[in-house]
Structure formats: C-alpha cells, structure tokens
Amino acid sequence: MKSTHKPTMKDLAREVGLSVSVVSRVLNGKAADYRISEQTQRLVREAATKHGFSVNQIARGLRLQKTKTIGLLIPDISNNFFSSIARTVENAARRRGYAIVLCDTEDDEQVEQEALSLLLDRSVDGLLVSPIGKASAHIQGACARNVPLVLVDRFFDDHDIPYVTTNNFQGAYDGTSHLINCGHRRIGFIQGLPDSKPNCERLRGYRQALRDHRIPVEDSWVQGARFEEADGYASAQRLLDSLAAPTALFASSSLGALGVMRACLERGLRIPDDVSLIGFDEYPYAPLLAPPLTTIAQPTREIAELASRMLIDWLETGEAPTDRVHVLDTELVLRNSVAQLTPPA
Amino acid sequence: MKSTHKPTMKDLAREVGLSVSVVSRVLNGKAADYRISEQTQRLVREAATKHGFSVNQIARGLRLQKTKTIGLLIPDISNNFFSSIARTVENAARRRGYAIVLCDTEDDEQVEQEALSLLLDRSVDGLLVSPIGKASAHIQGACARNVPLVLVDRFFDDHDIPYVTTNNFQGAYDGTSHLINCGHRRIGFIQGLPDSKPNCERLRGYRQALRDHRIPVEDSWVQGARFEEADGYASAQRLLDSLAAPTALFASSSLGALGVMRACLERGLRIPDDVSLIGFDEYPYAPLLAPPLTTIAQPTREIAELASRMLIDWLETGEAPTDRVHVLDTELVLRNSVAQLTPPA
DNA sequence: TTGTAGGCGTTATCAC
DNA sequence: GTGATAACGCCTACAA
Numbered sequence: 081m082k083s084t085h086k087p088t089m090k091d092l093a094r095e096v097g098l099s100v101s102v103v104s105r106v107l108n109g110k111a112a113d114y115r116i117s118e119q120t121q122r123l124v125r126e127a128a129t130k131h132g133f134s135v136n137q138i139a140r141g142l143r144l145q146k147t148k149t150i151g152l153l154i155p156d157i158s159n160n161f162f163s164s165i166a167r168t169v170e171n172a173a174r175r176r177g178y179a180i181v182l183c184d185t186e187d188d189e190q191v192e193q194e195a196l197s198l199l200l201d202r203s204v205d206g207l208l209v210s211p212i213g214k215a216s217a218h219i220q221g222a223c224a225r226n227v228p229l230v231l232v233d234r235f236f237d238d239h240d241i242p243y244v245t246t247n248n249f250q251g252a253y254d255g256t257s258h259l260i261n262c263g264h265r266r267i268g269f270i271q272g273l274p275d276s277k278p279n280c281e282r283l284r285g286y287r288q289a290l291r292d293h294r295i296p297v298e299d300s301w302v303q304g305a306r307f308e309e310a311d312g313y314a315s316a317q318r319l320l321d322s323l324a325a326p327t328a329l330f331a332s333s334s335l336g337a338l339g340v341m342r343a344c345l346e347r348g349l350r351i352p353d354d355v356s357l358i359g360f361d362e363y364p365y366a367p368l369l370a371p372p373l374t375t376i377a378q379p380t381r382e383i384a385e386l387a388s389r390m391l392i393d394w395l396e397t398g399e400a401p402t403d404r405v406h407v408l409d410t411e412l413v414l415r416n417s418v419a420q421l422t423p424p425a
Numbered sequence: 426m427k428s429t430h431k432p433t434m435k436d437l438a439r440e441v442g443l444s445v446s447v448v449s450r451v452l453n454g455k456a457a458d459y460r461i462s463e464q465t466q467r468l469v470r471e472a473a474t475k476h477g478f479s480v481n482q483i484a485r486g487l488r489l490q491k492t493k494t495i496g497l498l499i500p501d502i503s504n505n506f507f508s509s510i511a512r513t514v515e516n517a518a519r520r521r522g523y524a525i526v527l528c529d530t531e532d533d534e535q536v537e538q539e540a541l542s543l544l545l546d547r548s549v550d551g552l553l554v555s556p557i558g559k560a561s562a563h564i565q566g567a568c569a570r571n572v573p574l575v576l577v578d579r580f581f582d583d584h585d586i587p588y589v590t591t592n593n594f595q596g597a598y599d600g601t602s603h604l605i606n607c608g609h610r611r612i613g614f615i616q617g618l619p620d621s622k623p624n625c626e627r628l629r630g631y632r633q634a635l636r637d638h639r640i641p642v643e644d645s646w647v648q649g650a651r652f653e654e655a656d657g658y659a660s661a662q663r664l665l666d667s668l669a670a671p672t673a674l675f676a677s678s679s680l681g682a683l684g685v686m687r688a689c690l691e692r693g694l695r696i697p698d699d700v701s702l703i704g705f706d707e708y709p710y711a712p713l714l715a716p717p718l719t720t721i722a723q724p725t726r727e728i729a730e731l732a733s734r735m736l737i738d739w740l741e742t743g744e745a746p747t748d749r750v751h752v753l754d755t756e757l758v759l760r761n762s763v764a765q766l767t768p769p770a
Numbered sequence: 771t772t773g774t775a776g777g778c779g780t781t782a783t784c785a786c
Numbered sequence: 787g788t789g790a791t792a793a794c795g796c797c798t799a800c801a802a
Contacts, residue, residue: 433778434779434780445780446781446782449780450781453781480779481778484780487780488779488781489780489781
C-alpha cells in the first residue's frame, strides 16, 4: 500500500483516462441519463473499487448546499430518556444516509446558544431540538434561516415549529388520580425545570387531578427547579419536613424520583409504607428498585422515530410536515411504590 | 429582516467595499500580520456583527482539510456507561471548538463498518472508538489513512493504536476476591461480548482470583455472549439450573447484573440470602436497587476526558501521544448484594 | 457519449 | 495595507 491519501474523482479520472465529469456521473448513478457506455462504466467502477473511493461529503456539501447531516441538540445525553432518543434517532438517520452531530446543552441556555451556532456553522441540513426553556431568539433564528427544525419532547406552543412529544398532562393526571384513588390526599409534586413544557404540562395534570377530586391545591406542595437527582433529593427533604407532610410524592422525572428515594432512605422512611411514590418516565432499572417503582412510561422509541421521519421527509421533499403536532400517549406502569390507604370503593 | 440567507464573506466585502481577502484576514485575527488599518478592521467587524456573520465550516473545511469535527463510534449510547462517556467527550470537544458526530454501532461489525465510512466520508479530523471485537480491517484502514484515532474502553493490544481503558483485570480480580473472602466457592461469571478486551480482562481477573485462592475453575461457570439484559437473564437461568448451582454471581456488565436480578426475582431467589451478586460498572440506580448492588466502579469521567484530550492534542500538534496506553483504576463499591457465608478469619 | 468551465465559501500566495 | 488569483473536491449547464 503506497498512499495514505484518500482518492478523489480526479485521481480516478486520471487513471482511467477520462474526465472528472464522467466519473462523477457514473458514480452518482447518472450513467443512464448520459448514455455512458457499458465499458466506460465498468472501467470507472473498477477503478473506484480498486482504490476504495468514496465521495468527499465536505466537497459535495459545499457544492450542493446539503451536508446529509442532522444536528441533535438535547439537554442531557447521560439521562436515559435522551440517550434512548439519541440511539433511535441516530439509527433512523444513518439508515437514510444522514450523520448525527450531537450537542449536549446541560440545560443551560448559554450552552444551547453556543451549540446551536456550532451546528449552524457546520451547515447541518436540519435540527432535532429539545430546547431548554421558553421560545428563545436563537432557536427562532434557525427557523428564520429556513433550517428545518423539529422539536422533541420539549416544545413551544406559541410558535409554528413542528414537534413530537408525550401527553404529559394526561400522564400526570393519570398518575395523580391513581394516588388519589389509593386514598392519598396530601400529594407533593417534585418538579423539574419549571419553564419547560413537559414540566408545565405535568404540573397542570397534577393540579387538574386534584381539582377534579375536590382536593385543594397547596402551592407549597410543589417543589423543585431542575431535572436532577440532587434537586429531587432536596425537594423531597423540604416536603417531608413540612408540618403536614405529604403521604405521597409525584416526581416529574426519573432522576427526581431517584432523589426522593435517596431522601427517604436517609430518613428511614419506607416506600410505600411511609410514603408513596410515582415517577414520570420509565427505565430498565425501575422494576428492580427497592421498591419496584410505579411509573408513567413514555413511548420513547416512537417519539424518536416519528421526529426523525418528520425531519428527514421534510429535508428530502422540501416541504414542512402537514401534521405539525404529535402528542403520544403515556402508560401508567403499576408496580409497588404506592400504598393503598383506604379500601377501594 | 429581509434575507433568509446566511451571509458570506463576499456579502460583507461588497457591503464595506473591500476585498474578500481583507474580510477573511480581519475575521481570522490576522489583522496585525497584515497591518490592516484600525478603521478597516472596525468596518469589517461591524458589518459582520450586523449581519450575524459566522464562518462556513464546510467551505473552510474543504480549503483547510480540517473540519473541526470528531467521530465518536460506540456500541450502545443507551447504555449508561457510554452515554456518560459521550457527554464528557462532547463537552470537552465543544470547549475546544470541535463538534461530535455520533454513531452507535449496536455491537454489530457490519454497522460499525458502515458507520466508520459515514464518518470518514465526512472527513472527521479524528476518531474516538470503542470497537466491537478484535482488531478489524476497517479500523486499521482508518489509521492507515492517517486519521488520528484513540480507542476508548475497548482496545487492541496487538496494535499501536493509543487507548484509554479501565483496569478490568484488577477490577474483576478484586470483586471475585471479595466474593471468595466472603466464603463463596462456587462463583458464576456472566460475561458480555467474549471478543471484547474488557470482557477478556474481566474474565482473566475472575479466573486469576479463583486460582490464587486454589479454587478450581469450571468452564461451565462462565456463561453469556453479549452486554445485554436479556443475555444476562438467560445466562443466570442456565447457571442457576445447574446441579451445583453457584452461591455467587459476578456480572461482567451493568446490564448483565440487571438480567441476573430479574432471573432471581422470577425464581423467588433472594439476593444476597440465596445468591450473592456483584456487577461490573457503577450507575446512579445501583444504591437504590433491591438490594443495593455491590459494584466495580469505573472512572468514566476521567476516561472520557483523557481520551478527548489525547485526541485533540494529537489533532492540534500533529503528533501522536507519547503515552500511548492508559489504564485507570477501578473501585470496589461495597453495598448489600453479597452474603457472608463463613465468619471472617 | 464525453469534455469544459464555472462556482459553492474559504484561505494562502503572490503581486501591487 | 489591500487585492487578485488559485485551489480544496465535487456537480452541472453547456458545448461538442
């Protein structure tokens, strides 16, 4: 092996004694359109195989203004929910010839903005984004530049950006209702990032369930500020410290639930005997926790597949999706972290 | 706002009535080198800010043969270990101006090969890879093309590719020794992908620990073929079905341990009372499992930081790292999944 | 059926 | 101090 240099079409052209255009046409499957002779085709293809030629997507991207690349902008790839999303997205994208450029925003607006620039500078064809907070200028900027963008999980309802998300309201409503049906009246809500749509919707579902069952909603029952274990832990401590401590806790995220469990463990409080717990979001460890956790499962795979499909179809057809909004159903997974306080009716 | 079009240097040049060269030089911080007048500089910079100019990395990449992009090729991004690696890598890379192109190989050689081509076609400057199996032609191909490459977690010892990994041998040795010290003699080993280095090393550590304690090693005690929950589950079933069933199980991966727990749960076997368990790899849920799992923790963050640093330094200096091999220490995290069979000496 | 030339946006080189 | 030009590798309208 002599060369350490990736062969270009020019190299092939020189070798077979033809022009670069012919090589390009053959290798792009346009031989028929140009009625290129069988012999020439064979010649070109053989040379390509022999040298292991593959097209330079950078050059092609510059020429075509299409890079076959999608930017994926998410808050925390180490969170099981988002890493599952990422896996499905990457897979779906690769099957259609797209590469995924990953950026982790750490739920920080500043980082989100920088990361977005990083992606735009690389001329990604489209974006899949789970934004930090409310509609922000930089996200809209991307849209204004006509970069196709689909929101995942978190979305804006005061804009016309397409999105795929979970029915967070219904999920939280179902979970809270379950707690109420089990006899709980004092139910704490451990929230995540307050500005994020999923959190708002979950909170709304929680409140609505209380209201529908004629239970007054106390503001002090809602605690927390971030989708993090430590935040769930601190929030749980605060709630359990209160005079009329809740008999049940609804955690708006899987990490939040984890923090709650740690707090309970530390206080010697048993779940569900002393405190009941439901966590939003399902994950492989939930059934093996102490106790097995009752959760609200999201259709992670469907979300990711649908969002990728919407975006890629958009990229290939040039037309924004007609069904702009997709809200997928959750499922209440009953396990063993909720106590029955009063006998069922 | 009139234009939906990302401004180019040409646009700026036209606006300020100067040549593209000047614009390029100012915006690349080479004003001093070319003694460009203060006034011109200000003019250019103002125009740039006004139009929100940012450089087109595709064009620049073509010209410079550097894309400021790193390919990350890992077996399973939904696995907590790898998603933690990915997060740290992405972070470190972005701080130095690099974007990460993510590919998930699903522990499939075919996919790995395709994904690698995808990355190479996009002219990534370097690669961070956790390969499927033994040194394979396509990985070596990348090296032959002088694309800097650092292996993470999984590596080859019959090549001179730099790598960062865990001391898997020692970790497994420590874990197995702990089981032995607790009085266990019949210890099963639930392995992952047999060809992968981490798995080989862990198996070797397990065997060595047995040997050092004069416990004969039975081949039938080693079960499993993939780093997956279902595989751990099936392997555990097989081991627990055997006539002289093990009193303890060592799972070579976190997902394997999860499968073991499910198998035990299903059989009504209690951990640690009926079977003891240690799992390689630590994760946030381990302390809250039933029972809290004794694990071998890997320094995930350090691995990822070191590997990124090695690669990026290599890219920027043009010189391969002098310290080619890095093996970081594990830590045995004692919890509650191992029973003491005989009183300590 | 094949070739030529221009350009995608940038930067390095050389000229003025 | 500034500008023109060529080139990175590819694609395509136009020419032959």
